[in-house]
Amino acid sequence: MIRYPISESELIKLIDKIKPDWRTRAALETQRFIDAKDYLEGSDFWGEIKEVYIDLQYEKCAYCETKLQGKSLASKVHEVEHFRPKSSIKVWPNPKSKRWKLFKPSWVTGAASKTGYFRLTYHPLNYAIACTRCNSTLKSNYFPIKGKRDLLSAHPVNMQSESQLLLYPISSVDIDAPEDIISFDGVLAVPAHDSGSKYERAVTNIEFFQLNHQDLTTRRGKAILGLWTALMLAKQPGQEEFANSMINMLCSPENEFSACLCAFRTLFSRNFVKAQQIQNLLAEALLKERAE
Ligand SMILES: [Zn+2]
Known part of the structure; x- marks a missing residue:
């Protein structure tokens, strides 16, 4: 939100x-x-x-x-x-x-x-x-x-x-402001204050609003995987400009689930190991879903 x-x-x-x-x-x-x-x-x-x-x-x-x-x-x-x-x-x-x-x-x-x-x-x-x-x-x-x-x-x-x-x-x-009330831990909506x-x-x-219903978390997960690809691409020499424009587009208010994606972008810059763990879990879940 x-x-x-x-x-x-x-x-x-x-x-x-x-x-x-x-x-x-x-x-x-x-x-x-x-x-x-x-x-x-x-x-x-x-x-x-x-x-x-x-x-x-x-x-x-x-x-x-x-x-x-x-x-x-x-x-x-x-x-x-x-x-x-x-x-x-x-x-x-x-x-x-x-x-x-x-x-x-x-x-x-x-x-x-x-x-x-x-x-x-x-x-x-x-x-x-x-x-x-x-x-x-x-x-x-x-x-x-x-x-x-x-x-x-x-x-x-x-x-x-x-x-x-x-x-x-x-x-x-x-x-x-909604962003000051609800934050995201990976795909999950969580309170921003304790x-x-x-x-x-x-x-x-x-x-x-059942914001952690599977219908929504699955779709947020797919969006995070798209953002992950762009964030990793931005680390490649010569790809920064294109990748950064992708990242900005994905995290802009115009995009679906932008609050969740902005939170993941911040996590990626502050705690890469945790961001990578989340990405791995999401990728595994997506592959499992495809195999079923
Ligand atoms: Zn709705």
Whole structure:
């Protein structure tokens, strides 16, 4: 998971550019919800500005960094999703869910609510694009928090008292940057801090989005093997320029799993022996998988 830096005014400019009347319609619709004190079904139109988020996030899922399908050929598979649920909130971890049955956090994660964050239904800083796995299968209507649920604020920046546990990667509206919360040990997402609220946020996000599920670790492993090849090539005289441009491309925010790859590049420069051990294990696992 990485942060996608942008100011609120820059984000608004991008929205105005593709849909000049969107914000006026959004304000009217939000007033309708405020009058009703709840989200109301209607002519939902947040999807009209999805292009802004697809570009901003380099066509990647906000949470697992999987590259989504290309914008031009498959824009219909991208959906703008609400970070804070608009219509209701369920308790997380759901004790009935097999997925989180064994996860018992020692910190509070907030109560359920029949009403959602309806005032943020049309707030540009309450959107992100995400893969179906992260958004529909896992995120659903959950929104764990450590503080008091604030369903009345009209701007996410005023909701710090909620102490939200999930990381929001767009702009700096979330006080924590994902890279400062979640790090990587080889293919595994790990907390970047040993204790305190940053540790709790890391563990929550890793569990919530199942960031160490085999589906993701296998794919991160293949990406690391590609990076390893480029890192080794950069040691060959005459190959440095080409190899370094490959390394920069692989570790750039535009690339899938860039947070994991950046962590491996740092490991390679600081602890070559450990990087080599990881590479050997990954190569063995890949060969075994091919042989099966
Ligand atoms: Zn995802």
